[in-house]
Amino acid sequence: MSDDLIYLDNAATSWPKPPEVGRAMVECLEREAGNPGRSGHRLSLAAARRVYAVREAVAKLFSAPDPVRVIFTHNATMAVNLALGGLLGPGDRVVCTGMEHNAVMRPLRDLEERGIAVAVAPCDPAGRLDLEAFERTVNAAPTRLVVLNHASNVTGTICPVAEAAAVARRAGALVLLDAAQTAGAVPIHMAALGVDLVAFTGHKGLLGPSGTGGLILGERVNAAEMVPLLKGGTGSRSAQERQPPDLPDRFEAGTINFVGIAGLGAGLDALAAMGGPEAVGRHERNLAQLLWDGLSSIPGVRLYGPADPAERVAVVSFTIDGLTVSAIGARLDEEFGVLARVGLHCAPAAHRTIGTFPTGTVRFSPGPFTTEDQIARALAAVRTIAERA
Amino acid sequence: MIFGVVLFHTTSMALKAEKALAAQGLAVRLIPTPRQLSSDCGFALRFDWAERSSVEEILEGARVETAGVHPLGE
Numbered sequence: 001m002s003d004d005l006i007y008l009d010n011a012a013t014s015w016p017k018p019p020e021v022g023r024a025m026v027e028c029l030e031r032e033a034g035n036p037g038r039s040g041h042r043l044s045l046a047a048a049r050r051v052y053a054v055r056e057a058v059a060k061l062f063s064a065p066d067p068v069r070v071i072f073t074h075n076a077t078m079a080v081n082l083a084l085g086g087l088l089g090p091g092d093r094v095v096c097t098g099m100e101h102n103a104v105m106r107p108l109r110d111l112e113e114r115g116i117a118v119a120v121a122p123c124d125p126a127g128r129l130d131l132e133a134f135e136r137t138v139n140a141a142p143t144r145l146v147v148l149n150h151a152s153n154v155t156g157t158i159c160p161v162a163e164a165a166a167v168a169r170r171a172g173a174l175v176l177l178d179a180a181q182t183a184g185a186v187p188i189h190m191a192a193l194g195v196d197l198v199a200f201t202g203h204k205g206l207l208g209p210s211g212t213g214g215l216i217l218g219e220r221v222n223a224a225e226m227v228p229l230l231k232g233g234t235g236s237r238s239a240q241e242r243q244p245p246d247l248p249d250r251f252e253a254g255t256i257n258f259v260g261i262a263g264l265g266a267g268l269d270a271l272a273a274m275g276g277p278e279a280v281g282r283h284e285r286n287l288a289q290l291l292w293d294g295l296s297s298i299p300g301v302r303l304y305g306p307a308d309p310a311e312r313v314a315v316v317s318f319t320i321d322g323l324t325v326s327a328i329g330a331r332l333d334e335e336f337g338v339l340a341r342v343g344l345h346c347a348p349a350a351h352r353t354i355g356t357f358p359t360g361t362v363r364f365s366p367g368p369f370t371t372e373d374q375i376a377r378a379l380a381a382v383r384t385i386a387e388r389a
Numbered sequence: 390m391i392f393g394v395v396l397f398h399t400t401s402m403a404l405k406a407e408k409a410l411a412a413q414g415l416a417v418r419l420i421p422t423p424r425q426l427s428s429d430c431g432f433a434l435r436f437d438w439a440e441r442s443s444v445e446e447i448l449e450g451a452r453v454e455t456a457g458v459h460p461l462g463e
Contacts, residue, residue, distance in 0.1 A: 037400035040421030040431035048432075052404040066452065068401050236399040236430055246399045246454070 006338045006374045010284075010367030011153050011181060011315050011345075013203050013210065018270035021208060021263045028262035036258050037235035037249070047258050054265035055248070061206075061268065061277075062198055062216055063189040069217040071251040072261060076180040077103040078229065079199035079215035080147075082251060083176050084108065086226040087145055090115030095138050095173070096147040098123035098353040099157060102346045104147055104178055117141070123353050126306040127157030135167045143173040148195070150182040154350040154361065155305030156288070156315030158186070165194035174220060180204060184271055185281040185313055196220045205280070207271055207368070208264030211257045223247055230254060271368075280368045284314035287366040287375050291316045294379035300386045304354045304361055317354075317361035320382070322389045328362050328382075336381035340364055393438040395448070396426060396456040403432040409451035415440060426459055435461065 007015050028050060034043025036051045055067040064070055073079045084107045088094055094111070096104055098120055112118045119141075121134040138146060146168035151158045165175045177195040179188060184205025190198060195218065202212025217223055224245050232253030237244040244250055274280050289309050295301045300321040305312055320328055329342035343360040344351050351357040364378065397403040403419060410417045415436060422433040436444050438460055448455060 038431060044431060045419060048400045048404060052401055055401070068399075068405065234399075244398065246402070248401060249399050 004337050006336070006378050008364040008366055008370065008374075008378060009339050009341050010204065010370070011363065011365035012341050014205065014207055014367050016369060017209070017263075018207055018267060020266040020270055024266035025209065025259050025263040028259050032262070033259070035235075035255055038255075050262050050265065051256065051258050054261050054268065057265060057268045058200075058214060058216070061183075061188070062200075063191060064198075064216045065190075065219050068247040069223075071215045071217065071248045072256050073213045073215060074211050074257065075203070075213040076178065076199045076201035079213055080104055080176070080178060081107050082215050082229040083197050083199060084111060084145070084147075085229055086251075087174065087221075088116050092144040093117040093119065093141050094145045094147065095119045095121055095134075095143050095168075097121050097129050097134070097149055097159065099127050099129075099149045099152045099154070099159070099350045100147065100347070101149065101153055101178065101180065101350070102348070103180070104149070105349050108147075120349070123157070125354050126304070126311075127152045127155040127350065127354055128306060128311065129159055129164060131160060131163055131167070134164055138167055138171045138173065143168070143171055145176060146173045147176045147178065150177050150179045150188075151186065151313040151315070152305075152347070152350055153181050153315060154345050154347050154363065155317050155354060156181070156312035157305050158182075158311055158313060161193045161195065169194055181313055181315065184277050185284055187277045190216065190218055202260070202264040202267065205271075205277070206264060207267030209260045211260040212264040215251070217247070223250060226251075228253065274368060281313070283368065284366050284370070285309060285312070287370055287372065288312065288314035288316050288364075290372065290375045291364050291366070291379065294375070295382060298379075298383050298386050300389055301382065304356060314366050316364045317356075318364075319356065319359075319361055320386050320389055323385070325360050325362050328385060331385050332362075332378075332381055336377070336384075338378045338381050391438040392435050392461040393441055393444070393458060394420070394423065394426065394461045395434040395436065395444065395458050396422065397430045397433070398454065398456050400430055400432060402453055402455070403430055403434055405451065406434050406448055406453045406455070409447055409453060410434070410436070410444060413443070413447050415444065415447070417444075423461065426457075430456070
């Protein structure tokens with residue numbers, strides 16, 4: 001079955017996974033499934049070693065200051081909630097961009113109701129951050145935190161993170177990077193970019209299973225002052241009824257998803273074996289460019305996002321005049337085995353910015369295992385659908 | 390040989406310590422924490438007490454926070 005499918009929904013979750021991912025999870029379940037950090041026996045130690053090794057691999061990937069500053073969460077959404085809820089209190093101000101996902105916008109709108117000021121820096125219709133307007137927005141009032149969407153899940157538009165982070169730092173704000181669409185596809189060096197926190201998911205570009213992700217804390221983040229999202233047992237300082245200050249335990253209450261993390265570790269190994277984010281990202285962007293060029297030549301197709309491929313990750317959004325996106329998506333799947341995501345992609349703010357709210361777009365997102373032949377077949381499918389529109 | 394143990398607040402620190410010391414060629418081993426010493430973390434790191442000063446120096450350099458260093462006896 002899977003041989004016939006053309007999976008172009010890697011921005012939602014990467015598929016297929018490297019076979020090592022499932023194997024690592026089975027091995028962990030069958031051989032190392034003690035509770036890491038809770039007991040002193042060999043199965044607990046084996047699981048703890050596995051988790052710590054993945055912490056180190058994540059720290060290395062993002063050039064994080066210390067493996068213990070890698071906090072595992074269930075996904076990027078939980079990481080964003082931990083960062084926003086943990087750092088912001090009544091009277092604080094936060095600035096985000098006009099291309100945010102609801103993983104950021106919904107917690108921000110919730111915080112807004114609790115006395116936190118939220119300002120949105122505008123992006124142009126291609127999703128590009130207007131740096132001058134951004135600087136004015138940041139400097140309009142004392143700002144505690146800036147949230148940057150590293151690359152849009154709707155148009156792939158890449159944020160000029162280093163430039164924006166420099167503006168934020170000059171204003172004394174911390175910078176949270178939402179790397180949901182870029183981890184594994186774009187090299188990320190925290191210090192070089194000037195970001196203080198990175199929220200990532202494990203099940204997209206890092207090729208791991210769902211239920212994995214994390215928040216990385218840079219050196220400027222005072223973890224002791226950051227409020228944990230969850231409070232509970234950590235296996236450490238058990239005599240205390242208060243949440244411990246130690247990292248990563250402070251933010252990892254409850255048994256972590258160590259089976260999933262074992263899979264994430266195998267995903268990271270596979271990513272490295274394929275040449276790492278640089279090489280995999282290049283492969284994906286080349287395919288995205290084939291999609292962009294091919295779609296541009298089909299009458300009735302409209303593309304969204306910046307025309308310059310250097311400004312995009314491998315996400316291509318389009319519409320076809322005269323057809324609803326849901327009809328296009330259904331025909332792609334049923335008649336051609338082409339799997340795309342249609343609609344608003346959980347990012348109404350981004351669709352408002354690019355002018356496709358509320359109908360949305362069709363989104364193609366190739367992954368590490370997508371081939372040029374599959375791209376050609378997907379383009380032929382769109383051409384057929386557009387001709388009959 | 391007299392052994393010593395390093396105690397930790399968290400498993401992550403115990404593993405970080407083990408890695409840092411092993412990388413410097415020291416013979417160390419994670420053992421279940423002796424109950425008489427602490428109830429904090431499940432693991433403690435056993436080392437040759439004669440190497441105590443190197444152990445403490447390496448752990449400090451690697452930014453490992455410990456919950457104490459104790460002699461363990463033979």
